[in-house]
Amino acid sequence: MYGLIHLSFRSFVRERLGNSVWEQVVKQRELTEEAFVSMSGYSDNITIGMISAAAHISGKNFNEILEQFGRYWIDYMSNSEYAAMMSFAGSDLIAFISSINDIHKAVNETIEGTKTPTFDILKVSDKVIIIRYKSERSGLLPFVIGLLKGLFEKFNVSGTIAPKKAGKKSLEIKISLS
């Protein structure tokens, strides 16, 4: 994962779970400032370790934290130095999802060794969007669900998000807009 995720997660824990939880996470995981250089790549173990520790310390479920963090990520990015990029990605849900792969390509070309997921729109109708999420990593579905919920809030839409067909490293997700 790249450090921006860590920066965002630190902000998420401080804001949503409290400073004391974050202090305990830092202590437990022996985190130093070096883990928070936003455009550097880090081992997934550091990231997962942070999330696990935050879940354990706050008494919440790992997946629950992951989804909340995914939701928070959209808000965090939209108000960070990447706000312009978030605006550039699109002004509606479909345009934005369509742009994620290009953003990730730019990330990959900028930061060596990053492995970003892809989001392909398979089908679009008035009320239904089917996307295929592919990732080298497993277990991050709650984060993706959180991201999509964050995008719902960003673009002021409502609906449901349901995982459908699961492949080895991919997953189809059905978004039904209300």
Next chain:
Amino acid sequence: MISLQIYLNEADLNNISPSIILFDSDLYVSFHGSLYGKNVKGRHINEILDLSIKENVFFKESTDIIYDVVARLKFVDLKIVGDIYRTSDGFLYSARPDVKSLEEAVQAGLSMSSFRPGDPTYKALLLAHMQQSLLDQYRELALRLTEARHGLIEPIANMWEMSAFIAHDFKNYLNAIGMSADRIEMLGLPAAADSSLELIRQAVVQASSLADAISDVARNHKYDQASFEFHRILRANMRIFEAMLSKSIELELKLTDGPLHLRGNIPVFLGCIMTIISNAKQALGESGTVSLSTAVLELAVADADLALRPGRYAIISIVDNGPGIPSELLSQVTKPFVSTKGAGRGLGLASAAEYCRRQDGALRILSSPGSGTRVDMYLPLVQD
């Protein structure tokens, strides 16, 4: 708004003979041409040229053939800007020309969907944005590391100066205690107090000797001295100085012509410059300008105020346009442990002033509230 976009097949590019150009309508310009020996007319319009007028802008091309096409489109008021790019599928795409940064694109109301799929412009904008972010991040990191390093080195580098200062001030307090003891004796206190006064005097003498010893050691400590050309080491360290300032603080250089040959301890000297720049940054807060200038002073007669002997001096001035230093603090800021920053240790300017003094130079600070601060280092010039 009219724009013209051109999509060219690279393979055909060298063979196009743009002999016929037809203007079909207000919204569409089609090109009818021929490849050498082969009529391409309408069949290849979309493969060879797709000129769609949406904006009153045309894109700069890298090939003569396109200029030729443009030259023939005299009936359209075209402005040539932007570039045509080569893409992996072998096509050259024209790009959205008037946008030079992602921020500009957003301000212009553009998003990725405003661009044709595969158009390299938005990819370039994204990449440039990412890379700029990366540079900003590393700049911030460099600043943090520089400050951390400076924070570690500075106390060690200044240890001798501080020892001398502390010993000096310590002796002042001892003198005050000794004089008070004399005064107490003159008051004619009971004899029982005499032995206590004697103890005080003995302690004062012993502590004073200790302070003298510390002072002697400190003053006899010699820096490793080397000759150096200031402008050269300034340029070599510019990135560090720039990294010390935030992105929105500009560092201006106004250097005098010719070299400035100085003698001194380069790390300690650089530490002094870093201290002054760091102070300027803290004074400015989020934004402002720090200027670093150099000049040569020919001093025919001694300058009593600065305690400078006649001679040639380099003046290295670091000026900020921050809020300035309150007048009541100005005369104090070169004394140790006096700080305008509250939590600061107040050693930086004191040690910079001591460094200049040791090099037979001087340090002068000019400031008033609202008019910024100017720190001048006067250092003797040496022969090349």
